[in-house]
Amino acid sequence: MRHLRSRDGFIKPLLTIVILLLAGYVGIEFGIPYYRYSAFKSEAKEIARLELGNVEKTRAQLYNAAQEIKIPIEEKDIIVTRKVNTVRVQTSWSTMVDIFGFYQKTLHFKIDVEE
DSSP: OHHHHSHHHHHHHHHHHHHHHHHHHHHHHHHHHHHHHHHHHHHHHHHHHHOOSOHHHHHHHHHHHHHHTTOOOOGGGOEEEEOSSOEEEEEEEEEEEEETTTEEEEEEEEEEEEO
16 A cells, blocks of 8 residues: 555556557557568468469459558559469568657568469
8 A cells, every 4th residue: 555655656557557558559560561461472372373374363363452451552563474384473562660750660571472
């Protein structure tokens, strides 16, 4: 009971909670772009694996998948090339992470998948 009334007994737990919340927020802000990258790369591999020969259709499927997970690319930025037995998908994009206007970091992602 005495610790609740003293200044140190109240400030330390409050400061700890604020630091944990801030760390969680920063983790989420940086984690979301990496999750989107991982999800899109997995989707690109799957689409390339199931591609039936139409490069334009494959590009459209990849663009739709990118839009669903909110990746900032245009359809023209997705390069699909077909070889005899493989399909290659290449694209790249950048995302800005802004932490309360205090810290900004541009993350660059590149996908080069051949299935």
